[in-house]
Amino acid sequence: MLDTVFIQxxxxxxxxxxxxxxxxxxxxxxxxxxxxxxxxPWMNYLLVNAPDPYFTGYAWYDFSGDAGAGIxxxxxxxxxxxxxxxxxxxxxxxxxxxxxxxxxLMTWEAGFRYPRCFAGLVGISGYVHEPEVALRELSPAARExxxxxxxxxxxxxxxxxxxxxxxxxxxxxxxxxDWHEFVKAHTIQGEEEIDLIRSFVRAGYDR
Numbered sequence: 001m002l003d004t005v006f007i008q009x010x011x012x013x014x015x016x017x018x019x020x021x022x023x024x025x026x027x028x029x030x031x032x033x034x035x036x037x038x039x040x041p042w043m044n045y046l047l048v049n050a051p052d053p054y055f056t057g058y059a060w061y062d063f064s065g066d067a068g069a070g071i072x073x074x075x076x077x078x079x080x081x082x083x084x085x086x087x088x089x090x091x092x093x094x095x096x097x098x099x100x101x102x103x104x105l106m107t108w109e110a111g112f113r114y115p116r117c118f119a120g121l122v123g124i125s126g127y128v129h130e131p132e133v134a135l136r137e138l139s140p141a142a143r144e145x146x147x148x149x150x151x152x153x154x155x156x157x158x159x160x161x162x163x164x165x166x167x168x169x170x171x172x173x174x175x176x177x178d179w180h181e182f183v184k185a186h187t188i189q190g191e192e193e194i195d196l197i198r199s200f201v202r203a204g205y206d207r
Contacts, residue, residue: 014042016119117145142175
C-alpha cells in the first residue's frame with residue numbers, strides 16, 4: 001500500500017477528499033502547503049508518496065527505463081488506495097485528484113481507467129502516457145470525468161507543444177478537458193493558477 005499523510009478538513013464531518021500526487025523526486029512533504037493555499041475549509045487532503053525511492057524523494061515510474069511497467073504498477077497501487085478510502089466513506093464522487101508532473105500523468109491514468117467518476121481531476125505540467133492506448137482502454141466513466149489540465153509554454157522538461165497536441169486529440173475524442181496555458185516553466189504559476197484550480201474544484205462539488 002502507498003504511504004500517505006491525511007490532513008483533516010476544518011469541517012470534521014466533511015467527506016470531501018483531495019488526493020495529491022507529487023512529481024519526480026519529491027514527496028508528500030512538498031505539498032503540505034496545498035490546504036492553506038487552496039483555502040477550502042471543507043476539503044480533506046490525502047498526500048501520497050510514490051512507491052519508488054528516487055534520490056531524496058520518490059518516483060511513480062522510471063522514465064529512463066520501462067516506464068509503462070512502472071506506470072501500470074503505480075496505477076494498480078493508486079486504484080487500491082482509492083478503493084480503500086471509498087470503503088472508509090470518502091466516495092469517488094466526492095474525491096478530487098490533484099497531480100503535478102509525474103503525478104499529473106497518474107491523474108490522467110485515474111481519469112482514463114478508474115471505473116467511477118471523480119468530482120474532478122487536476123493535472124499540472126505533465127503528459128499522457130501512450131494516449132492512443134488509453135483511448136482504447138477508457139473506462140465507462142472516462143467521458144464523464146472533468147479534467148483541468150495546465151501547462152507552461154516555457155516548460156524545459158515536458159515540451160508544451162507535445163502536451164497541447166495530446167490534449168487536442170483527447171478533446172476531439174470527446175473527453176471533457178479544460179485546458180489552460182501559462183507563461184511559466186515546470187512549476188505552478190502563483191495565485192493566478194491557484195485561483196483557477198480553486199474555482200474548478202469548487203464547481204465539482206456545486207453540481
